Amino acid sequence: MKDNEKAPKAPKKVKKQKAPKAAKAKKAPKEPSEKKIPKIFFIILPVILLLAVAFVVVYMVFFRAPSVQDEIDKIKKMTDIYKVGSDEIPSLESVVAEGMAVRTSVETPIVDEETGEAELTDFTYRYREVNDTPSDLAEEYYEFLVSEEQGFIVTDQEHHELEAEPEFDNAIGSVILAKVSVDSAVPGEEGGEAAAGGDEEAAVEKLAQVIVAWSEYALAVQVTQVEGTILPPVKEPDPSEIQREPLALKAQLEYFNNLDPAKLGLPGDFMSEYRVYPVDGLVRVSGEPCRVLNVYLMDLPAESNTFMGTFYLSTDNSKLFKLDDSGAIVSVDMS
Secondary structure: OOOOOOOOOOOOOOOOOOOOOOOOOOOOOOOHHHOOOOHHHHHHHHHHHHHHHHHHHHHHHHHOOOOHHHHHHHHHHOOOEEEEOOEEEEOHHHHOOOOOEEEEEEEOOOOOOOOOOOOOOEEEEEEEEEOOOHHHHHHHHHHHHOOOOOOOEEEOOOOEEOOOOOOOOOOOEEEEEEEEOOOOOOOOOOOHHHHOOOOHHHOOOEEEEEEEEEOOOOEEEEEEEEEOOOEOOOOOOOHHHOOOOOOOHHHHHHHHOOOOHHHHOOOOOOHHHEEEEEEEEEEEEOOEEEEEEEEEEEEOOOOEEEEEEEEEEEOOOOOEEEEOOOOOEEEOOOO
C-alpha cells in the first residue's frame, strides 16, 4: 500500500440510548392512624396514671368526708375499747388475759340506705370462743367496770341503782351497769346550756350503759348510750302494806309457764321453749307488789339463751306487766 494512501476509518460506535427514567411515583399521604406515636408518650403515660392514682388516694384520705359506714367499720376494728358516741369503754379483751375471750361477731347500727345516716348508740359484741367459764369472765369484767377508776354502777333496766350484788354463780345471767355519759348535757353544768341551744330545760342527761350477759357457752357485751339519769334504789314494799297473801314462787312460776306466749308478745306456741328466771325480792308496779321474771329463749342444740324480756307478775297472779323497748312498764292483757 502506498504511503500516501489513508487507511479506511473504522465505523463509529453506536451510542446506546438510555431508557427513559420512570417518573417518580408520588408518595400517598399517610393516614392519621399511620403516624408514629412519639416514644416520649410511652414514658409520660405511666407517670400521668401514677399521679392520677395518687390524687384519688389523697382525696379519699384527706378531703372526702368520712361516711357513717366508715365510722362503723372503724369502731368494729377496735379491740382495746368499745366506742359509743363520745364514750370510750375498755373492752373485755383488754381486761381479761390474752386469748381468754375471742370476739366472734359485732352487731352494729343499721345505716339508712336513703340518707346514709345511723345512730351510733348501740353495739353488741359476742364472744363464743371462750377459754374460761363465761360467768367467771363476766364477773371479772364486772369488777373492773365498778372499780373507782371506771365508775360504773349496777342498775336495773329503769336505771334504778341496785344495792344487791349480782349473782355470778348461775350458769345464765346478766348485769346492767351505767354511768353518766361524757355527751351528757346537764342544766347548770358547763356545756349544758350550749348543748340545749340556750334553753336549760331542754338539756338532756345521757348514760353510757353496759350490759354483760352470759350463758353456759357464750358471753355478750352490749354498749349503749341512752337518755336518762341514775335513780335511787327502789324501796322494797312494806310487807304490812300487802293486803293479799303472796303466792309461793313455785305457784307463780307454774302459772306463768302455762300462759300463751302470744299474749306475752313472744313467738312460739308453748312456754316450754323458754326459761324463766325470777329475781329475788319484790317490786311495786302501779301499786301492785310484783315478782320480776326474766325470760330467755332456749336455743337448741347449743342450748344457749337469748334474752327475750322482763315481766312483772303480781304476787296474787292477778296482774301482769312487761318492760317494753322504750323502757316503760306496760300492762299485759290477760283476758
